[in-house]
Amino acid sequence: MKSTQLWIFFSLFRIAILQSNTDVQSLLTQLFTTNSYNTLIRPSTNQSAPKEIDISFNLYGITDVDEIEQKLTTTGWLVITWKDDLLTWTPASYNGLNKLYLPQDNVWKPDVSLQNGFSELEELGSKFIQVYVQSSGYIMWRPFQVFETKCNLDSKYFPFDEHKCHIIFVSWSHSSEEIVLTQTSNGIELSDELESHGEWRITSSSATSEFKSLVSSVKFTIVIKRKPLYMIMNIILPIILLALLEIFTFKIPADTGERLGYTITVWLSFAVFLTIVSDSLPQSSESVPIVSTYIIIQLLMGTLVVLISTVEAGLITNPDSVPVYQILRFLALRLRRNNVKSTEYTERKIDSEIPEVKWKEAITAVDTCLFFISMGIFFITTVICLFIAAI
Numbered sequence: 001m002k003s004t005q006l007w008i009f010f011s012l013f014r015i016a017i018l019q020s021n022t023d024v025q026s027l028l029t030q031l032f033t034t035n036s037y038n039t040l041i042r043p044s045t046n047q048s049a050p051k052e053i054d055i056s057f058n059l060y061g062i063t064d065v066d067e068i069e070q071k072l073t074t075t076g077w078l079v080i081t082w083k084d085d086l087l088t089w090t091p092a093s094y095n096g097l098n099k100l101y102l103p104q105d106n107v108w109k110p111d112v113s114l115q116n117g118f119s120e121l122e123e124l125g126s127k128f129i130q131v132y133v134q135s136s137g138y139i140m141w142r143p144f145q146v147f148e149t150k151c152n153l154d155s156k157y158f159p160f161d162e163h164k165c166h167i168i169f170v171s172w173s174h175s176s177e178e179i180v181l182t183q184t185s186n187g188i189e190l191s192d193e194l195e196s197h198g199e200w201r202i203t204s205s206s207a208t209s210e211f212k213s214l215v216s217s218v219k220f221t222i223v224i225k226r227k228p229l230y231m232i233m234n235i236i237l238p239i240i241l242l243a244l245l246e247i248f249t250f251k252i253p254a255d256t257g258e259r260l261g262y263t264i265t266v267w268l269s270f271a272v273f274l275t276i277v278s279d280s281l282p283q284s285s286e287s288v289p290i291v292s293t294y295i296i297i298q299l300l301m302g303t304l305v306v307l308i309s310t311v312e313a314g315l316i317t318n319p320d321s322v323p324v325y326q327i328l329r330f331l332a333l334r335l336r337r338n339n340v341k342s343t344e345y346t347e348r349k350i351d352s353e354i355p356e357v358k359w360k361e362a363i364t365a366v367d368t369c370l371f372f373i374s375m376g377i378f379f380i381t382t383v384i385c386l387f388i389a390a391i
C-alpha cells in the first residue's frame with residue numbers, strides 16, 4: 001500500500017510536466033474507440049486462463065458489535081488489484097503518459113462481494129470512485145464500504161469476552177476457472193488513522209485465501225476483545241458493594257426498627273440498579289453471561305436476607321414466657337459457650353447453671369451465624385464468577 005502510494009507520487013511528478021491534454025485525449029481514443037474496449041470482456045488475452053485478483057483489506061474502524069443480531073459492522077476499504085491485458089499502451093507514444101484514472105464503471109471489474117454479509121448483495125464502491133490504470137495494464141480499485149458481517153458472538157464471559165469474526169469475499173458469479181482471488185497481505189491492514197473504539201480492541205488479524213469446490217474466496221479474520229474497565233466500574237463493582245451492604249443487615253440488632261428499613265432500602269437500590277444495568281448487558285438468550293447469573297444469585301441472597309429479617313423482627317417481640325425454639329436454644333448455648341471460653345471463664349460455672357435462653361439472645365445468635373454464612377457464600381460466588389469469566 002505504502003509503496004504504491006509512493007510510486008504514484010513519484011510518477012506524478014516525473015511526468016506531469018511533460019504531457020498535454022491531447023496526449024490523454026488520443027490515448028482515450030486509442031483505448032476506447034480504436035481498440036473498442038468492452039467492459040463485458042474478461043480482460044485476458046487467453047480466455048482459458050483464470051484471472052488473478054489480489055485483495056487486501058484496510059480497516060478504518062469498528063462501528064458496531066451487536067450481540068442480539070450477531071452482527072459486526074466495520075468500516076474500511078478494499079484494495080483490489082489485477083492486470084487488464086486489454087488496457088495496455090506504450091507510454092512513449094503518448095509523451096510518456098503512463099497512467100490514467102477512469103470511473104469504475106468504465107473498466108471491467110471483478111464481481112467481488114461479501115459472502116457472509118448481513119444485508120443483500122450489492123456492488124462494491126460507487127460511481128464516483130475511479131480506478132487507477134497503469135500502462136502495463138495494472139489496475140487498482142479501492143472501494144470504501146461499511147461492511148456488515150455475520151459473526152458468532154458468544155457473550156458468556158462478558159465483560160471479559162473475546163470474539164473472532166470473519167469477513168469473507170468471493171467472486172459471486174464466477175467459478176475459480178475464471179477468477180481466482182488471492183491475497184498477499186498478512187492480515188488486515190489497520191489504517192494509520194484507525195478510529196479507536198471505546199469498547200472494543202483489536203487483538204489480532206489474519207488473512208487466508210480459500211479454495212473450495214471451484215469457489216475461490218479470501219477470508220479476513222479479526223479478533224476483538226472487550227475493554228472491561230467501563231463494565232467493571234459501572235456494573236460489577238456496584239453490585240458487589242450492594243451485596244456487601246445487604247450482608248451487614250445481620251450486624252444491626254433485630255429489635256431496632258431501622259433494621260427492616262435498612263435491608264429493604266438496599267434491596268430496592270439493587271432492583272433499581274438492575275433495571276439501569278440490564279441495558280448494558282448483552283441481550284441474548286443463547287448463552288447467559290456469567291455476570292447475569294451472579295446478579296441473580298446476589299438478588300436471591302438479598303431477598304432471603306429481607307425475608308429472614310422480617311421473620312426475626314416478629315420473633316424478637318415474643319414474651320419470655322414463650323419457650324425459645326429448640327434449635328435456636330441450641331445455637332445460642334453453643335455460641336454462649338464459645339464466648340465464655342474466649343473470655344476464659346471456667347466450664348464448671350456454666351454447667352452448674354440451668355441454661356436459660358431468652359428470645360433476644362437466640363435471635364442475636366442466629367444473626368451471628370447468618371452473617372458468617374452469607375459472607376462465605378458472597379466470597380465464594382464472587383471469586384468463582386470472577387475466576388471463570390476472567391480465565
Ligand SMILES: *[C@@H]1O[C@H](CO)[C@@H](O)[C@H](O)[C@H]1NC(C)=O
Nearest residue numbers: 044045046047048049050177
Ligand atoms: C491459456 O491458458 C491455459 C490454461 O492456463 C493454458 O493451458 C494454455 O496453454 C494457454 N494458452 C496460451 C495460448 O497461452
